[in-house]
Amino acid sequence: MASAQSVTHYQILKLDPLLIDDQQDPTALIKKAYHRALLQNHPDKAAASQEAIFSVDQITQAYNVVSSPAQRASYDASLRLEPQANSGFATKFQTGVENVDLDDLAFDEAEDCWYRSCRCGNDRGYRFREDDLMEAEEEGELMVGCLDCSLWLRVHYAVLETDDCESPTNQKQN
Incomplete structure (x- = not known):
């Protein structure tokens, strides 16, 4: 998700x-x-000597990603996977990423969230809701950081649209 210029949202x-x-x-x-x-x-207030001037669209995109916890987590994960794009960021975070299908996770109906234990010992270290899935719908994957x-x-996962008025059904990708 890093830009072609390798300038991060941060x-x-x-x-x-x-x-x-x-x-x-x-x-x-x-x-x-x-x-x-x-x-x-x-454009009217930036110093003439400033090297890079970012557009309103670039600044707004950066703000939207960084201010959304789910989008930020996904973006941070993508930066970690591209160490050549931003070596300073990648060296600060050396973490493991495990791949799972949505169908393999437990769902808590009382809290309306999916969860999974983490190897650090937290029984519900990974936790997210349907809103988080909908925010990352285009990618078909959601990066979730452990809480501890x-x-x-x-x-x-994949989002399948239904013909009736029911909400989208989440199913694992084939």
Whole structure:
């Protein structure tokens, strides 16, 4: 998901991913970085000597991805898998990624979420909802980080549209 120029969303917003991880609620920090990037890259206000001027679309795309926990997790995972695109980010995170099908995960009807235990010991380390699946619908896979450690789970699935008014049915990909 890194751009062809190998500029990350974090570089566009001038944010350190570790700083975001340290925040209990990074919403305000991300929003402030978004507004700062818009101002710094405005054609009428940007310094003439500035090397790269990012478009409003690039800044907005970066903000949308970084501000959504599910999209950010997927984006971070893609950066880890492309060390040549951003070697600084890739060396900070050396984690394992396990591939599973959605049908192999347990579903908790009371909490309306899928879950799986992690090898770190958390019985529900990997947890996500249908909304998370819908956000990553185009990719057909969702990256889910463990709540207690640095391990990741790549959940493969497909969304099938139904003819009636029922919600989409999630099934594993063939």
